[in-house]
Amino acid sequence: MKKIAKAKIDDLFKAISEKEVLYLPVDDAQGQAAFIPWKKGLKMSEDLNTGRSAKDLFFPQVESLVNFKMDGKKLEIIDAAREKDPFVIFGVRPCDAKSFEILDKVFYYSEPVDSFYIDRRDRSTVVVLACSAPEETCFCQAFGIDQSEAAGGDVSAWMDGETLYLKAVTEKGEALLEGLPLEDADDKAVDGLKKDMKAIMDKLPLKDLDLSKFGPGKTQELFDDPAWARLSESCLGCGTCTFVCPTCQCFDIKDFDGGKQIRRFRCWDSCMYSDFTQMSAGQPRPTQKERFRQRFMHKLVYYPDMHEGMFSCVGCGRCLRKCPIHMNIVKVIKTIGEEK
Amino acid sequence: MYQDALIPKLGVVTQIRVETPDVKTFRVIGIDGKKPFVHIPGQCAMLSIPGVGEALFSITSSPTVEEFIEFSIKKCGCVTDWLHSMEEGQEITIRGPYGNGFPVDTDFVGKDLLFVAGGIGLAPLHSVINYCRAHREKYGKIDVVYGSRSMADLVDYKEILDDWMKEDGIDVHLTIDNAQPEWDGHVGFVPNYVTELNPDVSKTVVMCGPPVMIKFTLAGLMDLGFDRKNIYTTLELKMKCAIGRCGRCNIGSKFVCKDGPVFRFDELDELPNEY
Numbered sequence: 001m002k003k004i005a006k007a008k009i010d011d012l013f014k015a016i017s018e019k020e021v022l023y024l025p026v027d028d029a030q031g032q033a034a035f036i037p038w039k040k041g042l043k044m045s046e047d048l049n050t051g052r053s054a055k056d057l058f059f060p061q062v063e064s065l066v067n068f069k070m071d072g073k074k075l076e077i078i079d080a081a082r083e084k085d086p087f088v089i090f091g092v093r094p095c096d097a098k099s100f101e102i103l104d105k106v107f108y109y110s111e112p113v114d115s116f117y118i119d120r121r122d123r124s125t126v127v128v129l130a131c132s133a134p135e136e137t138c139f140c141q142a143f144g145i146d147q148s149e150a151a152g153g154d155v156s157a158w159m160d161g162e163t164l165y166l167k168a169v170t171e172k173g174e175a176l177l178e179g180l181p182l183e184d185a186d187d188k189a190v191d192g193l194k195k196d197m198k199a200i201m202d203k204l205p206l207k208d209l210d211l212s213k214f215g216p217g218k219t220q221e222l223f224d225d226p227a228w229a230r231l232s233e234s235c236l237g238c239g240t241c242t243f244v245c246p247t248c249q250c251f252d253i254k255d256f257d258g259g260k261q262i263r264r265f266r267c268w269d270s271c272m273y274s275d276f277t278q279m280s281a282g283q284p285r286p287t288q289k290e291r292f293r294q295r296f297m298h299k300l301v302y303y304p305d306m307h308e309g310m311f312s313c314v315g316c317g318r319c320l321r322k323c324p325i326h327m328n329i330v331k332v333i334k335t336i337g338e339e340k
Numbered sequence: 341m342y343q344d345a346l347i348p349k350l351g352v353v354t355q356i357r358v359e360t361p362d363v364k365t366f367r368v369i370g371i372d373g374k375k376p377f378v379h380i381p382g383q384c385a386m387l388s389i390p391g392v393g394e395a396l397f398s399i400t401s402s403p404t405v406e407e408f409i410e411f412s413i414k415k416c417g418c419v420t421d422w423l424h425s426m427e428e429g430q431e432i433t434i435r436g437p438y439g440n441g442f443p444v445d446t447d448f449v450g451k452d453l454l455f456v457a458g459g460i461g462l463a464p465l466h467s468v469i470n471y472c473r474a475h476r477e478k479y480g481k482i483d484v485v486y487g488s489r490s491m492a493d494l495v496d497y498k499e500i501l502d503d504w505m506k507e508d509g510i511d512v513h514l515t516i517d518n519a520q521p522e523w524d525g526h527v528g529f530v531p532n533y534v535t536e537l538n539p540d541v542s543k544t545v546v547m548c549g550p551p552v553m554i555k556f557t558l559a560g561l562m563d564l565g566f567d568r569k570n571i572y573t574t575l576e577l578k579m580k581c582a583i584g585r586c587g588r589c590n591i592g593s594k595f596v597c598k599d600g601p602v603f604r605f606d607e608l609d610e611l612p613n614e615y
């Protein structure tokens with residue numbers, strides 16, 4: 001365990017950024033936190049979490065796959081530029097850290113692997129920061145995440161009023177801490193902090209959210225639940241919930257003809273959109289009800305079916321805060337499967 | 341060069357054949373002059389024209405063809421319009437093969453096979469039928485029931501007449517929806533024709549065609565006493581990645597691009613009805 005006084009935190013950021021690019025949650029002009037590269041003068045956001053999730057760093061909203069040059073009948077394939085530098089993400093919350101594990105199962109460990117995602121994961125060192133002030137929209141606990149443990153990254157971090165504590169949990173994490181302006185600390189130094197954090201968690205309104213109606217093998221039981229129609233009734237199909245979600249992974253592949261070259265890129269897409277599945281021959285999900293159901297069934301049943309029972313939600317609460325009609329996964333969890 | 345499943349390879353279209361007023365068959369080889377990859381009958385591949393888009397097509401040629409792969413493609417939108425308007429010698433991109441394919445070396449072995457196709461639905465079956473013809477000794481009797489709107493809409497008509505119909509151990513039953521002066525064969529819809537032929541329930545059935553054809557043929561086979569475990573079909577959904585990742589072709593806990601496109605009806609019964 002290492003520590004540094006909060007007053008000296010800029011020295012730490014400077015030292016890290018001399019080694020690698022350092023991404024830090026920083027408030028933007030609208031007061032929304034987002035991960036951006038640190039430079040002198042930038043302050044770490046006081047917000048609990050970023051508006052958009054940390055997945056952007058591994059699975060960006062838009063990324064080039066490959067370029068083409070076309071000349072009559074001739075075609076040439078040209079590599080798209082790729083970044084090569086290692087980077088550090090500092091201050092990832094435990095829920096978002098868990099989302100990496102969920103995305104890893106899809107992009108890192110499923111055949112064929114996704115070289116773009118893997119490349120970014122391998123270049124990164126993740127510092128997970130425990131949450132001392134979870135909000136009432138947080139329900140990470142329901143997914144077995146202990147926000148006081150700051151697990152799931154290469155370094156675990158805790159912060160109180162005066163001090164930042166850092167503990168390397170992987171080799172990469174150790175390499176990062178090496179040579180930084182840190183003092184030694186006792187592992188027990190954060191025990192009190194952890195206890196306080198757990199105590200807050202136990203007071204949150206969603207702490208008893210019950211997931212037992214969901215999980216592997218529940219498709220037949222839940223798919224035709226009459227409540228889907230009611231819940232999805234006012235959904236605008238705006239896709240906001242999917243874009244802010246750290247575990248949503250749907251994408252589109254598109255071409256852009258820039259004149260000299262044609263760029264093939266992938267970009268996030270949303271199962272909440274009607275053209276997601278629209279074909280000239282038909283539409284398997286004709287109304288918003290089917291699209292809405294798809295989003296939640298995938299997170300709560302299909303994904304767990306495919307990945308040893310793991311849910312594809314981490315309880316970060318972003319969809320609770322951002323949906324313009326105040327619909328969200330918690331309402332779905334509470335409602336679906338209730339009527340018999 | 342970077343390698344990734346989503347980064348395609350170059351291919352050349354060396355031959356384009358007009359099959360029907362809206363179906364053409366495209367022969368594709370790799371840029372090195374060789375067959376781009378080895379596939380299982382029923383598998384698909386992504387073809388693209390950069391700037392226009394990428395789309396998934398079932399591979400029509402049999403794996404037993406060593407020199408090239410072929411796709412019979414119906415004109416129906418963006419990418420297919422472009423393919424239909426291009427000339428021989430055009431370079432395109434190709435990636436694949438994708439999907440599970442038919443169990444030609446396992447469940448089909450030793451069985452009497454009944455193939456039922458409507459319109460362009462013959463495309464995915466063409467590969468498996470020719471594979472079975474090439475390995476004739478592995479299978480029992482082969483029947484093909486194939487129908488289209490009119491004579492002109494029968495895909496691979498010449499090959500069917502010249503090769504399939506002249507062969508022993510394979511019976512081809514053609515039908516068209518409405519009578520035509522030059523046609524002396526069966527007239528009527530595929531589902532009724534299948535029922536009229538009264539196939540034995542021990543047969544393994546493979547169906548591909550428009551949804552109504554599938555629906556009524558299946559109902560007919562159920563009435564005859566067939567087991568859903570012995571009936572196969574292929575699903576067609578919108579696809580982008582073809583590797584079970586972009587989320588588009590997800591039905592329940594399956595991805596059609598990866599776990600399909602070939603499914604048995606007892607497997608489909610387990611899935612939500614979203615196709």
Ligand code: SF4
Pocket residue numbers: 241244245246247248299312313314315316317318319320329
């Ligand atoms: S579904 Fe909502 S609460 Fe769950 S991970 Fe996504 S944004 Fe967070």
Ligand code: SF4
Pocket residue numbers: 234235236237238239240241242272322323324325326327328
């Ligand atoms: S649930 Fe809310 S955020 Fe998601 S698509 Fe519907 S209206 Fe938009």
Ligand code: FES
Pocket residue numbers: 578579580581582583584585586587588589590595596597598
């Ligand atoms: S086409 Fe992307 S998941 Fe099937």
